[in-house]
Amino acid sequence: MFVAGATGYTGQAVVSELRTRGLQTTAHVRPDSSALPRWTERFEGLGASVDTTAWELEAMTETIAALQPTVVFALLGTTRRRAASEGMDTKAGYERIDYGLSKLLLDACRGAAPQARFVYLSSLGVKEGTRNAYLAARARLERDLRESGQPYTVARPSFIAGPDRDEDRRAERAGAAVADAVLGAAGWLGAKRTRDRFQSMDAATLAAGLVRAALDPEARDAVLEADALRTT
Ligand SMILES: NC(=O)c1ccc[n+]([C@@H]2O[C@H](COP(=O)([O-])OP(=O)(O)OC[C@H]3O[C@@H](n4cnc5c(N)ncnc54)[C@H](OP(=O)(O)O)[C@@H]3O)[C@@H](O)[C@H]2O)c1
Structure with missing residues (x-):
């Protein structure tokens, strides 16, 4: 299991859920993270490995080739405030982070682990032709996924809070x-x-649903909204 966006609210809960199930897990942390020692302690404490591969296609492809994960979680995204703190306007942030990094990860999987299930955290409200930049970035990635040949599961929750x-x-x-x-x-x-x-949904509820769906043969190439993601 490879978790990109492991340091996020959802990502932390997914790593925790995977480890609770005893699944071998690699938590990706961006190499320039100022909190790398804290994340390493946290994730290793849960029994996960930490990977700090750069967000570059060649490097990420090599990592995916070496790890051969059966499931890759793409749980990445920026916010208006975070994009501004990284010198981007919001639309550029969605393009570079929400779409760009997820696409890079998908391309790495296509090159190195074409059988891995790509679990993509999208959003309620995604539809083709939307004029909303946040939803448009997700619609585009969903389209790439459908056309990629990579097995996938798309999750479209409402608020994650x-x-x-x-x-x-x-x-x-x-x-x-x-x-x-x-x-x-x-x-x-x-x-x-x-x-x-x-x-x-809170992150723990969403993470349980994401992991359950990731392991479910019937959720292959499926788009799941919050009602399907809730565990009972
Ligand atoms: N929050 C909601 O209500 C909601 C609802 C539906 C869908 N979603 C979508 O679900 C996804 C995850 O949501 P969340 O609330 O769990 O997100 P989150 O807590 O904000 O976590 C975002 C993740 O993306 C990473 N990231 C952000 N900017 C980056 C950059 N420049 N380079 C590398 N990594 C970067 C963060 O890494 P760092 O910790 O290193 O910054 C973090 O791991 C997002 O795509 C979000 O838009 C959210």
Whole structure:
């Protein structure tokens, strides 16, 4: 198992879920991460290995060839604030990180592990022709995946939020709280599927669903929304 975006809210939970299941796991941390020692201690403490391959196609292809993972998780993404801190406007950030790094990883898999399941964390609301830059980056990667021949599972959750998220994301938290309140009422009124598709999920719940789907032969080449990702 190879986890790209392992240091993110979802990524940390996926590494933890994989190790709880006793699966051999490599957590990727970008080589220039200022918190590399902390991540190494954290992931090695869970029994995972840490890999710091540069985000370059040749290097990533060599790593994937050497590790031969059966599943590769692509859990990468930037935010307006983070892109700005790295000197990019938001649209360029989505293009370079959300699309670009995921595509690089897909190309590395195609070159070195064409049988590996590529589990891509996309988003609810993705559709062809969208004018929203965040959703467009995901629509493009989903299209590349469908055309790649690589086995894949696409996950499209709604808000990923929980009290255990370190980062302060006030807007997302507020959005999730409002959506959850409205949807709680919808569920109460009988619109259970709607509630389960749109209500927020914490990282542990999402990670359990992602890992379950990654190992499920029936989820090969499938697109799963939050209702299908929730474990019961
Ligand atoms: N949050 C939501 O409500 C939500 C909803 C639906 C879909 N999604 C999508 O799901 C994915 C994961 O979400 P999340 O909330 O778990 O994300 P997150 O906590 O923000 O983690 C993002 C990951 O991407 C990596 N990353 C960001 N910029 C990078 C760069 N310049 N170079 C290399 N790596 C970089 C981060 O590494 P560092 O730690 O090294 O920065 C981190 O591992 C994202 O694509 C997100 O857009 C999110």
